[in-house]
Amino acid sequence: MTYTGDERGGAGRDGPWWWERRREAVLDVGLGAVSAAECALEGVQFAREAGLPGAVGVLFGFVVGATLVLRRRWPIAVVLVGIAVTPAAMGFLLSVVALYTLASSEVPRRITATLASMSMSATFVVMYLRTREGAADEPTLVISLSVFVAVALTVPPVLFGLYIGARRRLMESLQERADSLERELSLLADRAEERAEWARTEERTRIAREMHDVVAHRVSLMVVHAAALQAVAAKDPVKAARNAALVGDMGRQALTELREMLGVLRAEAPKPAAVAVAAPAGGFEDGPSLAELEALVGQSRAAGMVVELDVRAAGAGSADPAGAGAGVGYPAEVEQTAYRVVQEALTNCHKHAPGARVVVRLAHRDGEVAMQVENGPCDGKAAEPGLPSGGNGLVGMRERVLGLGGVFVSGPTDDGGFKVSAVLPCVSRA
Template identity: 65%
Template sequence: MTTTGEEHATVRKGPWWWVRWRSALLDGGLALASAVECGARGIPFARDAGVPEAAGVVFGVLAGSVLLVRRRWPIAVVLVSIAVAPAQMGYLMGVVGLYTLAASELPRRIIASLAGMSLLGMLVVTFVQAREMSDADVDAGEWFAPFVAVTMSVGMTAPPLLLGMYVGARRRLMESLRERADSLERELQLLAERAEERAEWARNEERTRIAREMHDVVAHRVSLMVVHAAALQAVARKDPEKAVKNAALVGDMGRQALTELREMLGVLRSGDGAARVRPAPVVAAAEVEEQQVAEGPCLEDLEELIGQSAAAGMVVALSVEGRECTYAREIEQTAYRVVQEALTNAHKHAAGAKTYVRVAHRVSEIAMQVENEPPPEVSSPGLPSGGNGLVGMRERVLALGGVFVSGPTEAGGFRVSAVIPAS
């Protein structure tokens, strides 16, 4: 089957090879007109050939009816029109056949060959007719027959051929644009799905970050409060003054924890407000992260952090190597959180053990190490652990391109080491 540029994906609603009933009715009307024309021209053809007129009419009707299959076999229609041209019939069939052939997706060399054959056949037939007319009219010159032949053959061949080529090119262009639009629609749908995946990933990352921040803020303060509460219970009757001091420390730490929680919740609320004004989850998450980093702790607060642990009864030794430098706020906050979480773990799992905190300022990085000695054989019951402290520290350090290592020491203690690039 030869295609003529019709929409292949269209659901067929017409009979046989027609896409629509309208196309079938059009081809039927053209075939009927061609059959009438060829049948009428069949009468003089039968007289000249010396056959019955009825045979000429039947021959003309059958030849003209071939136009009915122009969409399916345009080559056959053009060949039949060329074949019946000497009988001076099939003009409508030739014009419509050339148009359909030019509008089809056949190779250009086939279209050019058939068009040339049709032009040559029409030229010969019209030349013979013009010569007969010039012989009957003595006033006609020698130029009359060639002029009429060329004019008629070109006029009957070129317009339908050019119009068919234009319509075929336009159909192919529309089909290409339609396919491109479908492709763009699929790409947009894919981009929308990926955007939704990125948004979901950003929400998950934001939830993880919030959970990590809440853990860092609450775990250390509450752990120290529990340690001081246990000490307060132990010395309440024996040493009232120390009990009062421990109670004051518990109150101070509770107020600090509440203050940090309020600050964090305020940042989250402001981030939600930004999200409502500009509903881009990734941008809102970035703004919240930036605000949280800007308001977080820094390396200058390490001495206060270690002092709080020492006030809770832990023996902590701090050593700083190298020349202190100013780092990006996010780097200092991460370093602080690593030390804070390591001390919290020491409070939970090695109460009473001596702990060493080392911070090294190097040329292009900052390193910190928190190591505790083996805990005493008799110690207070361990504090509950959610098991996310080491995971959170590792995520923070790796997010900045650093290295994180943790594990037990040969002496029975525990060591946490981290190295963060300075830029």
């Protein structure tokens, strides 16, 4: 069984063969050389005691000591070699370093304990047999000395190896955790950037819708009144003056709304954490409401459009005489969206159906509010106002309604007109 440094991961590996780093290879080769020299010297005494030629003992000791180079690759084998040569009284450095390597490696602890016990027992027996001849009358001293030497050559390297192995595993665990946290932080940063980009896109879309609603409706009415002013300027000065006043009022209203919107854009930016959540819904509190629907319809009437406003209260079958928003309170985003849908639909009537009769219906129901703007066929005698169309009116209305979980339908009617319908879910605050 082999236990190499590769099992701990190959990150930063630059050493030859089984070594992870060059310095580890240099260290093991150096230790192997020292161990080989030690065992070669001890092999001379071993050869003399065994009656062998000295060269054989030196060669044998050199080979035994050199096995320390393999300690990281085969720690169990190196320990067994150390235990095997213990009776020859050689390989003290080999045994100590091999036991340390074994304890610090990924070898199961039961194997480490077994081999450490075998090494300690072998050392004790060899020391006891060698010291007993010189101190036969002191058995207690012989046993004590043998136990001390066996423990001194076995326990410290094993304990130190266990400590180093546990420390290395702890550092690797901390490194893995740090790498995992770094990856998570990188992922969170990417998600935060995506959310911020999404928030910016939503905010740009919302601002574009607001600018479209403000500019398209007000300027459309101004163009209609300007055309009427040009037509009646010479024939009816009084009506011309009234139309000029209306154009001025609408221009001032448009400038006021644009100034307020630009003021919001110039305001101090909120914290990034709030942008992703609050930005898309921002600005509803200061927007128009259903209570202003009567005035909105009145502006179209003043521009010459025939408009009927039909408001029905919850549970009622007749028109609500109190007004479009009387007695009913909805969240600000619902009221503003309902107002903008009607506003954009009236603007489209000015652009595409001049002279047509228009009906604006508003129904307060349980848990929802419904609105419908329907115009009849265009009057062929009416002058075309020549208003440009950006093609985003119906798209903007649909985005507003669907963004609140509502339903939006638009399309031509059977009699040649056009109809825009929307239903918004809401919770009454009253």
